[in-house]
Structures are given as structure tokens and as C-alpha cells.
Amino acid sequence: MRALPVGDRALLVELDDGDKAGALHAELLRRRSSGTLPPIREIVPAARTVLLDGLERPGHFARELMEWEIPALHARVQDAIDIPVRYDGPDLADVAALWQVSEEEAVRIHSAAEFRVAFCGFAPGFGYLTGLSPQYAVPRRSTPRTSVPAGALALAGSYTGVYPRSSPGGWQLIGATDTVLWDPAREPAALLSPGTRVRFVPECR
Numbered sequence: 001m002r003a004l005p006v007g008d009r010a011l012l013v014e015l016d017d018g019d020k021a022g023a024l025h026a027e028l029l030r031r032r033s034s035g036t037l038p039p040i041r042e043i044v045p046a047a048r049t050v051l052l053d054g055l056e057r058p059g060h061f062a063r064e065l066m067e068w069e070i071p072a073l074h075a076r077v078q079d080a081i082d083i084p085v086r087y088d089g090p091d092l093a094d095v096a097a098l099w100q101v102s103e104e105e106a107v108r109i110h111s112a113a114e115f116r117v118a119f120c121g122f123a124p125g126f127g128y129l130t131g132l133s134p135q136y137a138v139p140r141r142s143t144p145r146t147s148v149p150a151g152a153l154a155l156a157g158s159y160t161g162v163y164p165r166s167s168p169g170g171w172q173l174i175g176a177t178d179t180v181l182w183d184p185a186r187e188p189a190a191l192l193s194p195g196t197r198v199r200f201v202p203e204c205r
Helices: 020-036 058-065 090-100 105-114
Strands: 002-006 010-014 043-044 049-054 080-087 115-120 129-130 145-148 151-156 159-162 167-169 171-175 195-202
Touching: 002 058, 020 043, 020 049, 020 115, 020 129, 043 115, 090 105, 090 171, 105 195, 167 171
Parallel strands: 080 195
Antiparallel strands: 002 010, 010 049, 043 049, 115 129, 115 195, 129 159, 145 167, 151 159, 151 171
16 A cells, blocks of 8 residues: 655555455545544545545655555445346347356356445446456457447446446446436435445346
8 A cells, every 4th residue: 555645635545456445445434434534525436546635634644544454345244235237238148258158147147246336437426346256357349339328237347337327438238227326316416436335136138
């Protein structure tokens, strides 16, 4: 773990991998909830970093952070969100072929995994979910689609994601859901936030 200064009041904490970044993010939120964390305006996780913005004494906090004992992610218990999915995406056959399994087995593999939102980005409400074994990583499409419908369930690299609204995209589409990922009238507007556990539940194809 390495803490780098960003301006006068922020730190960018670099970690070895996504699991360690997720564990640090979860520990920061736990300490904030318990009142044992110094005031921090924003805590923003990414693939292998966590940005801490709005610190009064970033240098002092960086030294304290190096002494923390951070529990692994699997030691934490949290209710999961179930998202119903129709596994009928146009790229399901291609993904199954990459995995060298049938389409039915590809659905079983994906829906059997328990996912966690590692970080958010790309579009409001879009979460980058981890949970699949590295052997199931898939490449992005060589030619991105000009329009991907809202609710599309997609894979790219080691991540799973659900498009919260229609947009261009190059991920492999394996299914769709009617679950609303982003609703400005809802509080919070985003259904998924970093650290959220997610299960995808197959509907009839």
C-alpha cells in the first residue's frame, strides 16, 4: 500500500490488486460509520486505488494508514441485492464458446457467482462488478456497438456490468434485466454502490 499526495488536501492510495482496494474502501466506510475516521469529504474507490479527498492533515493520515490492519473482504457479511436476468444476450453464444462450454453452462457459471461492486464509473449507476474466476475473463468486442439498451448485462475483461441507460458500448452482452440501476427520483439514485454484493437470478429464456 502506498499513499501519494494529491494537492494539499487529498491522498491517492495505491494497492496491489482490486481485492485489497475493496477491503480498504470497506474499512474506511466502517470507520467512518463508527466515528473513528477523521473528516474526509469523499472516498472514491477504483480498480486498484482509493482516493481520499478533503483531508485536514493528509500527511499525518497517510502515516496512520500504514499502521492499519485491514480485514479481508471475505470476512465481511452484507446482504446481497438479487437482480433478475434474462440470459438471452446476443453475445451469449460467443462467450460460451470462449469458455468452451454450452450456453446453459455459461448461464450456470455466471449466475452461480456472487459479485461485488468494486467501483463505479463510465455512466451514472454503472458498477464494475467482480466475482467471476479469472479464467472467465473475456475480451471486449472488436467493434463496439453504437447503442446498447438500458438493462443489458455485459462482460469485459474480468468485470460484469449492467448498462443503466442506453449508450454506446463494447462489452459482451449476455443478458438483460428490467431492474432500474439509476433513478434520479430515488434516494440514493444509484442502486449499486462500491462494496454492494450482487447476485444475478436467471429468469426463463
